[in-house]
Each structure stands twice: as C-alpha cells, then as structure tokens.
Amino acid sequence: MPEPAVVLIEDEPQIRRFLRATLSGQGYRLFEASSGADALVEVASRQPDVVILDLGLPDMDGLEVIRRVREWTAVPIIVLSARGQERDKVTALDAGADDYVSKPFGAGELLARIRVALRHTAGASHEGEEPAFKVGELQVDLLRRHVAVGGAEVKLTPIEYKLLATLVRHAGKVLTHRQLLREVWGPSHDDQAHYVRVYMGHLRQKLEAEAARPRYLLTEPGVGYRLAAE
Structure with missing residues (x-):
C-alpha cells in the first residue's frame, strides 16, 4: 500500500519547510502549493488522502478553496491557520473543513489529527459497512x-x-x-x-x-x- 498523500497549501516558506521535514519523516508523500489557484490544481491532480490548508493565501481566501474543493471531493481538509477566533473556526468548519488547528501548533498534535482523518476516510471507504x-x-x-x-x-x-x-x-x-x-x-x-x-x-x-x-x-x-x- 502506498504511503498516504498529503497536499500542503501554505504560503509561508518556513512553515512549509518545517512541515516538509515533519511529514516526510513520518512517511507521508507531500505535495505543496503556495496559492489558491495552485492548490486547486494540486488537489485535482494528486487526489490526496488529506489536505492541510492555510486560510491566508495571497490570491484567494482559504474558505473559497474549501468551497471549491467540496464541489467534487470529500477529501479530509485540516485547516492550519493563525485565525484563532471562534467565529473563524465555525465558519471554516461550516464551509466544509473537517478539522481546525490554530497557529502556533505542535507537530505531534497535527500528526494526530492527520491520523484521525485517515482512519475516518478508511472507515468510510468500506461501502455498506457500519463497523463497531x-x-x-x-x-x-x-x-x-x-x-x-x-x-x-x-x-x-x-x-x-x-x-x-x-x-x-x-x-x-x-x-x-x-x-x-x-x-x-x-x-x-x-x-x-x-x-x-x-x-x-x-x-x-x-x-x-x-x-x-x-x-x-x-x-x-x-x-x-x-x-x-x-
């Protein structure tokens, strides 16, 4: 079975470098985008297992990325953002995000959220099953x-x-x-x-x-x- 694929959508180079080392070190296949337009192309072409999305992109609000991705795929989306207000979290989750991690964040917490998202996807992939x-x-x-x-x-x-x-x-x-x-x-x-x-x-x-x-x-x-x- 191939390693899970993650599309990271983040415009800050230092955060991309940190997550590149963290996720690659855990065996994930990582694909990166630094803008909303590139993000839509990466998600469509890579068909990842998880998407990690920053809301503050240079060309498009991250909420619009969520809405457009949700038009054609149910891939888990984990928002990773400096917008830590409750209303920001609620808006992102209502738009279609699956989880929300506020910056600054710990690598251990993010990795745990990714594992949960992957387990949820694996359970949903068994059509007709309702496992205990x-x-x-x-x-x-x-x-x-x-x-x-x-x-x-x-x-x-x-x-x-x-x-x-x-x-x-x-x-x-x-x-x-x-x-x-x-x-x-x-x-x-x-x-x-x-x-x-x-x-x-x-x-x-x-x-x-x-x-x-x-x-x-x-x-x-x-x-x-x-x-x-x-």
Whole structure:
C-alpha cells in the first residue's frame, strides 16, 4: 500500500519547510502549493488522502478553496491557520473543513489529527459497512444500535442515540452546533444550540466516568463537539 498523500497549501516558506521535514519523516508523500489557484490544481491532480490548508493565501481566501474543493471531493481538509477566533473556526468548519488547528501548533498534535482523518476516510471507504466503534471503554455498534461502557449496555433515548451516532460517524472530527442541529433535529432548528448542550449533558451522564471531565465527548469551546477517536 502506498504511503498516504498529503497536499500542503501554505504560503509561508518556513512553515512549509518545517512541515516538509515533519511529514516526510513520518512517511507521508507531500505535495505543496503556495496559492489558491495552485492548490486547486494540486488537489485535482494528486487526489490526496488529506489536505492541510492555510486560510491566508495571497490570491484567494482559504474558505473559497474549501468551497471549491467540496464541489467534487470529500477529501479530509485540516485547516492550519493563525485565525484563532471562534467565529473563524465555525465558519471554516461550516464551509466544509473537517478539522481546525490554530497557529502556533505542535507537530505531534497535527500528526494526530492527520491520523484521525485517515482512519475516518478508511472507515468510510468500506461501502455498506457500519463497523463497531470503540474508544477506551466506550463501544458503539451502529448496525445493532448497541451502546456499552465497560461491557455493560447503556440505554439511550432516540434523540440521545441519534446524537451519539452522528458523532460516531464523524469520530475525531469537530462538528459545529449547526451541523449537529441539522443532522439530529433538522434544518429548521439551526438556532437552537441549547438543544445540543442539554442532550450532550445527558450523554455525558450516561457514558462518562466523570461527566464534568469527559474522556470521550469533548467540547470545542464556542464551536461544537468532537468524539474522541483515540
């Protein structure tokens, strides 16, 4: 099996050099672009396994790159940007990004996010499969609609289960409040973020050893939630 291919879209040479050494040293095949126009060509021609994208490009806003790439591919997109405000993260995720890492960043964190994106892609590639999800003591079998913690079955309400199943299908990925509302409650509930908070609290009470210090159902402050994948 060939090494995973990564397209890095970044206009700062020093960051490209750093990531070139980091990713190549981990066995990734790296292709680079320093502008939005070049990025679209690289993604189309290389058909990478992961895209790492800086939002501040010289010729095109990174959000436009996300929207145009999303017109024809579901490749995981990890935003790597100095724009660290919550609204920037929410906008990028709603535009179609899968994850968001703020600069300055650690190489270890970025590598972990890449591994999660690759696992999610590998799971989605098995058409028709709904494999059981497991992290720590938490087990979710979407095919059997079975949830267990430490081997003991946990009973969930229909809404609780639908919320958890949505997180499982996107394990490791940040989902915004809006994305969760649309998936679980429907598009007419876009502005009812308190629904998500209430039901996430219910899930934590049932699935976490300490609801106040969650291990699995993680909050991305001001943005949304992420189900831990490792």
